[in-house]
Amino acid sequence: MIQVASTPAVLTGKHFMNGDIACAEGALAAGVQFFAGYPITPSTEVAEHLARRLPEVGGRFIQMEDEIASMNCILGASWTGLRTMTATSGPGFSLMQENIGLGMFTETPCVVVNVMRGGPSTGLPTLIGQADVMQAKWGSHGDYEAIAYAPSTPQEMFDLTIKAFNMADVYRQPVFVLGDEAVGHLTERVIIPEASAIPYMPRKKPPFAPGEGRIYEAVDDDLVPPMPLVGEGYRIHVTGLTHDVRGYPVTSAEVHDVLVRRLNDKIRLNADKIMEWESYLLDDADVCVVTFGSSARSTRHAVNVARAQGLKVGMFRLVTVWPFPGAEIARLSDRLKAFVVAEVNLGQVATQVQRFTSRPVIGVHHGGGEILRPETIMAAIEEAT
Amino acid sequence: MVAVSTRQPLDLDRQLVPLGQVYTIPERCKGCKFCIEFCPRDVLEESIAINAKGYHYPVVVRGKEDACVNCGFCRLVCPEFSIYTEDLRVVP
């Protein structure tokens, strides 16, 4: 803790809570101690809430001069051992990309919340978009794997933010919470459990004392090196340049290839422990609607209506958008006639689904600004059947 | 160059001028000549030999072995950490 705490971090109980606020409370429940951010609609409430709450729980809040500074600030703070986060939307997310890459390459845990809005560019600041999905995976230059959660309720804004912190610490990289403006600005019931019921998965500590080993060499089968902290005497060198097992920069294609592959395999080979989805009425379905975030809310209604009409349809809701559950899509594909993909963008998840199936994929797409209407999804389901 | 003053302190014969010992790590030297050029006592000159990288490194000028006063300038100004001095005289 940076300061003395005066209020509990975990506000156990039943709440009627806004999505952005729920995200902030989820971070607090996960033990966040440091937030650096910049105001941007529709994520500003996350920052405002933490500006008030973080000092209460002994942490530190700072509004930085821009999103680039915010991203770097939380990376630096993470190396002192604290759980750190920032929150932004599309334009800020774009600014942060270079340093998200720095976080990936230096294996620095932190959480980046992107409450997506209509884009590209300034777009529709106050209205929903879901078009940053591909950016979460490919936004920074180079090869890296992303972990991204897509909450579809304020309750999930709370729960998935906690998971994001755990995954960030376990896999040592920035983890994304891809909310959207609809979920962020929705007020719904959020139940916050007892503090003892909140799962906490910490970083791997070095298995040796300072000077007695090389951090980057102490890699287990899970491909995650232990994380030393600043000020403990490990005399670590952290660099965005390609580095060898000593942590020192080297200009070597061989070393680079080994490092990049490890960083990617770190997530790919552990994907089964990271991915989450919800299968809704899929057991006997002929048609599957793949969706995430706010679009899942409309989809669920559409699926219910369709079922009432006798159509055999179900929903596959991505809880983690990245890593993408391609194998599961392929497996489902065997017994399905067709997929429908419902998303507020022009087909970002749809192209992913198409990679893993040869069945027809019908898209329910929208450029942004409006939550998908159940009747539109219904029409696509009927077309698919 | 050393200017000889016509006025000398009365206790000059009782003053202890520091005496330094020069140490070098020739293999690190990159021949910048900062130490040679800025030594206030002109103790150093370029070697005739070259190190493995092909640079001439500093050596003490013949006859100037007692000229170093351990001012420490060469140690601080050397970019390569390849020269330093130590105090030879132990002051009681």
Added chain:
Amino acid sequence: MAPAGNVVQVHPVDHLLRYDRLPHIWCPGCGLGPTMNCFVQAMADSGIPLEKHVIVSGIGCTGRVPGYVNIDSFHTTHGRAIPFATGIKLANPELQVTVFSGDGDLFSIGGNHILHAARRNIDLNIICVNNFNYGMTGGQCGPTTPKGAKTSTTPKGNPEDALNLVRLMASLGAVYVARWSALHVRQLEKSMSRAFQKKGLTFIEVLAPCPIGFGRPNDLGEGLDEMHLYQEECIVDDNADLQDCSIDLRSHKPLVLGNFVDIERATYGEWDEA
């Protein structure tokens, strides 16, 4: 009689360096070597345990300094050392955090961040090695390239005015502002020691030869020749009017060095913790 120069294998400050990485990558005659030398000496004399020292840099030749110093070190992205260092310092105020970066990294791409760090008076030591160009990438112009100087992106001479770094930092409220050169190692080391003891944003500009990137295109000769230039043209005046401290290598206007500003101001966080 003392024996002639003894040849040894180890330097007294090797334990402060990652000596297994020496020799460093900088050119013969580069001013970064002496600057780093002063830094490790000041660090050793600071009375602050080495475990508490942290060094952060951006990209460029100066950005390579942390790789050679044997403490917790961070080599981050171009221009972003200061927010990174801010995060470290605010998260663990017991650490002594130094940002060691170049003129372009700190004042061009990083300009916004140094402005706000000074405004907030974050407790950081900033050492800006000013070699008047972007050396690592081959000698392009930068925000401190003097007007008229030749660089690879100003082949006919730089049409732009250069920033007066010490005046800028003083105006932004930095609590300690100094300018020395890679030749003035004694004053530079003392200056760094003072920065370690001061709370708040301290700023030291170090004029440094860059023989390949800047010296050669501008007929400044080797590193040694540029050091001679400092010897001849520099004057020390702690009370100089900072408006007169701009740098113009074409004229024989003196290069003003000194410890210009040494004031007290509440650091970031002291207000709400009161």
